[in-house]
Ligand SMILES: C[S@@+](CC[C@H](N)C(=O)[O-])C[C@H]1O[C@@H](n2cnc3c(N)ncnc32)[C@H](O)[C@@H]1O
C-alpha cells in the first residue's frame with residue numbers, strides 16, 4: 001500500500017506570538033475618559049536601562065544622570081491625574097508589576113512610595129501579588145529585605161543565559177555571577193516567589209549551553225522559570241549584526257524546537273507546570289499579573305509606553321518622554337494611542353491572547369464581548385480542531401501539543417480571519 005504523503009502547512013515556528021490585537025497600526029486614539037475600575041491589575045513601566053541589549057524592542061532609553069528624579073516627579077503627577085479622574089470606589093488591585101526597561105534601577109524609597117500611593121488611592125491590599133523586575137547586578141540582599149517590608153513579594157530576574165560569552169553577544173551588562181548572586185540574595189532576604197527569565201535560540205548557542213542554563217536554574221531552586229525563544233525583529237541591532245556576520249549564527253528551526261522540548265521535559269520532571277506558552281511554575285507560584293495580561297482582565301499602566309485595558313478599550317501611554325511630560329503639565333492623561341474594540345475584535349483578542357495560557361474559556365470570552373463564539377468563530381475553531389491544533393471540551397478550548405508548537409499560526413487564524 002502506498003503511504004499517504006502528509007504535507008506540512010507553512011506554519012511559522014518563530015514564537016512571534018500575537019502580543020496585541022487589534023494590531024497597533026490600527027490604533028488611533030481613545031478618549032481620555034474617566035474609567036471605572038473594579039478588580040484590576042497595575043503595571044509601572046520604568047523606561048530606562050543601564051545598557052541596551054541587542055535583541056530588545058521594549059520601550060527604553062539608556063539611563064542618563066538626572067533622568068530618574070524627573071521621571072518620578074512625572075509619575076507622581078500621572079498618579080494624581082488618574083486618581084482625580086477615574087472611579088476607584090470599588091477598585092481592588094489583584095497584582096502589581098514593576099517592569100520596564102529596568103524597574104530595579106528605581107531607588108528603594110521610590111518603590112515604597114509608589115506602592116504607598118496605590119494603597120492610599122487605588123485599592124492595593126496586603127494580599128496583592130507585587131513583582132519587581134530586576135536586571136542582575138542592580139539590587140542586593142539588603143535592598144530586597146527593605147522592599148519586602150513595603151509589600152514586594154515576587155522578584156523576576158533577567159538571567160537570559162548561564163554563559164558569559166552568550167551574554168556578551170547580547171550586549172548584556174551583567175555576568176552569570178551577578179544572576180546567581182541576585183537569586184541567592186533574594187532568597188536570603190525572604191522572597192518567596194523568585195522568577196528567572198531564560199532565552200533560547202541565541203547567536204552561537206548550542207544544545208549544551210541551553211542544558212546548562214536549565215540545570216543551573218534548577219540548582220538555584222527558584223519558583224518560576226520563563227523560557228523565551230529569541231524573537232529577532234527586522235531592522236533591529238541584532239538582525240543587522242547577524243546579517244553582517246558580526247555574531248555567530250542562531251541555531252536552526254529544528255535545534256530551536258529541540259531546545260523547547262528539552263526545557264519542557266526537564267522543567268516538568270523537576271515539578272514545574274507549564275501554564276503559558278513560555279511560563280513554568282511550581283504549584284501555586286504562577287504569576288497573577290502575567291495571567292491577567294493574557295486572560296482579558298483589566299489593567300492600568302503608568303509611565304511612558306505603558307499599556308492599559310479597561311473592558312473594550314485598550315491604550316498605550318505616549319512613548320515620547322517630552323510628550324508624556326507635556327500632557328501631564330496640561331493636566332491630561334498621557335495617552336498616546338489606543339482603540340475601542342468592536343465585540344468581534346474583542347472576541348478575537350481574548351481568544352488569541354487567551355491561548356497564550358494554553359486554554360481559554362469560551363463562555364467567559366462570550367460574556368465579555370456579548371457576541372456568540374459559534375457565530376463569529378465557529379468555522380475557524382472547527383478547522384483548527386480538524387487540523388489537530390486545537391481541542392475542545394465544553395466551553396474550554398485548548399492548544400494541542402502541535403498547537404503549542406504552531407501557536408502563532410493558531411492565533412492568527414482568529415486575528416486575521
Ligand atoms: C523587560 S525585559 C526584562 C527585565 C530587565 N530589563 C532585564 O533585561 O533583565 C523582559 C524579558 O523579555 C525577554 N525578551 C526581551 N526581548 C526579547 C526578544 N527579542 N525575544 C525573546 N525574549 C525577549 C527577556 O527574557 C527579558 O528578560
Ligand code: SF4
Pocket residue numbers: 048049050051052053056057058060100101102135158
Ligand atoms: S535590560 Fe531588559 S529592557 Fe533593557 S534593553 Fe536589556 S532586555 Fe531590554
